[in-house]
Amino acid sequence: MKSPRMLRLSLATTLSVALMATLMPLAPASATPSIAAPSEISTQALSVDSAVHIAARKIQRDPSRTDVFVNKSYPLSPKKYAPKTVAVPGTNVRLKSSASSAYTTMVKAAAKDGVKIRAVSGYRSYARQAELYNYYTRIYGQSYASKISAVPGTSEHQTGLAIDVGNNNSACGLQACFADTPVGRWVAKNAHKYGFILRYPKGQESITGYSYEPWHFRYLGTSLAKSYKNSGAKTLEAYYGVAGSKSTTPPSKSAKGTAKTSANLNMRSGAGTGNRILLTIPNGKTVKLTGSKNSGWYQVQYSSKTGWVSGKYLKNISMPSNTSKDTPKKDDSKTIKAKSAKTTENLNMRSGNGTNHRIILTIPKGKKVSVTGSKKSGWYPVKYAGKNGWASGKYLR
Structure with missing residues (x-):
């Protein structure tokens, strides 16, 4: 899928610069990659696993087709598929020819409205995706990395039909705030007219498997994109019927x-x-x-x-009549006895109890943190390196 994004971490400036370098599309073959290619891709890190496996009957799986469907449960076949691509005019971003032409037409239409769209990232090979995925896994752990980057062989970018866009001045590049910029608003409203759809919408993370990405657009062709838009579906998974929404039946x-x-x-x-x-x-x-x-x-x-x-x-x-649908409230309100804990993965400390809150810093795996209060919705208030915040109890022991 997926372009790794610029994450809001209070890291040193040098790390921020290094991260931004990894976000950019792969340079031509003659250039030196920004991340050294791993000598061996970890089988464990690259395992494609999901809570659900659905038999694909009416879904296009041919990676050469514009309407090919790919996500965590539907990897490309073959996984190392490599399409023929062309450079998007005036950029080093590459896409399949049909997607490139449609994107160029969209850029010209936006320019007439005074909006300047910038191409940030397009086609990425299996090997390049492996570099990025493994990089984020080393930094943040596999669980979090899988929310912001695709396992190689399951990325829409590998099809040559996905593009990440941004503002001409790079404002809010690969960040959620991009949605509120001139380009972000324009593409969200008009992209379907040129065959593109917003692939990872806000509030649909549990369906797509990825965090909100207002900059990631998938080319489907104008006919299918308009059909998708008119259907009212919020995700491509819902459009194809491979992910059921929560039942509203009493x-x-x-x-x-x-x-x-x-x-x-x-x-x-x-x-x-x-x-x-x-x-x-x-x-x-x-x-x-x-x-x-x-x-x-x-x-x-x-x-x-x-x-x-x-x-x-x-x-x-x-649920059975003698049980509650949720974990008993006393578990969340209970004051924990432990005064400290250790992280089991590289763990984000956030400003509140939930992934929608700002990241304050990342606590390395195996570090000891002070637990300062009571558990709330599965999160603990902690102190580390002089900073106070919240950390998910899933990654504390």
């Missing part, structure tokens, strides 16, 4: 302690994609809920097996 219409799968869904040995797959529950099957819930995952019983499934792919959820 729980009372379902038997107590049951739910239905909205996709072919993996049952795992624990709450999280890092746990072993026990079996795959077919789409539309009813599962029995045990009443246990953890971080958006539900413990269920199906086909004589008991395990955990992601709540993103359950509908008509009706």
